[in-house]
Amino acid sequence: MADTITVTGVVGTVPQLGDAAGTPVCNFRLASSLRRYDKQSGKWTEYGTNWYSVGAYRYLGKNVAASVNKGDRVVVTGRVRLREWSNQTASGMTVDIDATSVGHDLTWGTTTYRKHNQAEADHADADQAEDAREDGDGFLPDASETPDVPGAPLVETAPGASAESWSTVPPGHGREEAA
Structure with missing residues (x-):
């Protein structure tokens, strides 16, 4: 069973639409910072930034590439995976999110929604249903x-x-x- 996460933050890199074994994928980095207002000093204090690598596949990836820009505030929901890495000079851990949903965070602004035609939507729904069956964790709530x-x-x-x-x-x- 995959862990699911929802993160709000700022798109930190230009979303790049690419191809992964014949499947469209859009990748970007997401920065999520915790800030609190300190009444004594009268200033906002930052408590660090978490960085996530986000991948959005198929129609979601195409829609993200067409809709989201560097600097946009977004909400991302998806399956989370921790991945260790190392090279000759450093090592660390990356938090990857395989996005199942991406949208603008309307707390910070407005956006305009444009729906695809029905044939595209039906195809996207079939792809998502197939992915859920492959993962073994997809269901429709009653x-x-x-x-x-x-x-x-x-x-x-x-x-x-x-x-x-x-x-x-x-x-x-x-x-x-x-x-």
């Missing part, structure tokens, strides 16, 4: 595993419940939740 929180996907949670009885929009932002 309704009992979906939390009842605003913003959760529309899911039938009980026999006879309809999608209209649940809202994916927080109260006061358009469609109101059913009582």
Whole structure:
């Protein structure tokens, strides 16, 4: 079973779209820093930066290469792997993330979403399903595993419940939740 991680940070290198044995892959480095505001000094204090090597494959990789730039603040979710390395002058450990999802961090700005045509989306879904089967850890949650929180996907949670009885929009932002 693979470990999953979600990291927010700044894209530290220009995302590079390449090819890995016939599969498109986009690679970039992600910097995640911890900063805290010190009330006594009135300044922000940095507590170090963690660096991650991110790889996004297939359509995700193509979309990342077309959408993400160096300096963008992003959220990355994926499978994490620690890899030791050494050369003649140094050695260390790299944290690799095999991305399953990448998006702009909307805490810091806005973005515009553009959906692919249905044929591309169906092909991407089939690729992701095949990857999950190969990894042995892919599954689709049933309704009992979906939390009842605003913003959760529309899911039938009980026999006879309809999608209209649940809202994916927080109260006061358009469609109101059913009582």
